[in-house]
Amino acid sequence: TASRLPFDTLPRPRVRPLLHAALVLALLTLLPALLPWAGARAAAQTAVKGLVSGSIQGAPEGVSVAGARVVLIQFKLDAKGVPKGNPIQSITADGAGKFRFSNVPVEPQTVYQVGATVGQQVMGSQPFTFPEGQREMNLTLHYPRLVSDGAAVRIQEGLIAMEPRRGAVLVTEVLHLVNPTDNIVEGVQHPMELDLPAGAQNLEVVRELQQHNGHEQLGHKLLIYGNIDPGNSTIAFRYHLPVWLGSVDLSKVYPHPVKTLSVLTPKGTMYLVGKRFEAKPTQTIDGTPFSAWSTTDIAAGQPVDVRMGGVPIRQEVYLIPTGGFVVVMAGVVLWFLRKRLRAGRGQ
DSSP states (O other), rough: OOOHHHHHHSSSTSHHHHHHHHHHHHHHHHHHHHHHHHHHHHHHHHHHHEEEEEEOOOTTTOOOOTTEEEEEEEEEEOOOOOOOEEEEEEEEEOOOOOOEEEEEETTTTEEEEEEEEEEEEEEEEOOOOTTTHHHOEEEEEEOOOOEEEOTOEEEEEEEEEEEEEEEEEEEEEEEEEOOSSEEOOOSSSSSSEEEOTOEEEEEEEESSSSSSOEEEETTEEEEEOOOSSSSSEEEEEEEEOSSSSSEEEEEESSOEEEEEEEEEEEEEEEEESSSSSEEEEEEETTTTEEEEEEEEEOOOTEEEEEEOOOOOOHHHHHHHHHHHHHHHHHHHHHHHHHHHHHHHHHH
């Protein structure tokens, strides 16, 4: 029996380990470049205090930045190497949208981020560390504009996890989106369209862009409604795909460029067929080893074929040749009986 993915074994609404790992991936892509740099200065920065200041700019007419809540968040790696963030200071901006955090602990293996809420709009800075020999940081938080052009949006990493069933495959897809601009990409009137394979059943959207906007399935398309905010966001969904002859084919076309696309399946079950994907070291998720493959630099609209073999065959398939054999044998018996009857009448 194939090992079950964490999505199946943990009750809802608890965030499952595979999805939890997906949600922090975008931050993890930034931290490797920042944390070692901070760690190299560990001894020099112990018990040092710093200053973080800045202002909120670009708010539209009629939106006041006075009194906006501004939070300073500190990220540290836990024992498993996963970044954990906690707010360490909270203040309100003045009438001009300026803020100032003093006595900020400058600690090794630490990354910081500033976030603010103006009205109903949430915005944040990029994660940062204090540069070598510097104890002051000045930031500008830009109030995002709503734009209809999402050309700058990219998929930093796509994940397709496949778990074999008898005559079917449970497919979980996770997309990590990055909006590198200061603008909000409109996605309510113009939802994101994602391809679904023909025959997909029991579709479940695990994570949406914005929970109150929702999603819709139209034929072989999954429409995800919701604006794409600056920074990182995640979409996750899953479905069952019937399989008859031991293999499954997915043809994926993404609306945004994909930096890395990975395929996972429980080790020792299915295998990937094709030359585009490169085999990767075994990944362990919640104690279960997964075989992994990946490919990079997929252009928007470029088809990518994923073909997996080794799916357990439905029992009904075995009945097809058996049924044919029975029919043939019945015909032979009938022909033999008729021949014997004719021979008896001739006597």
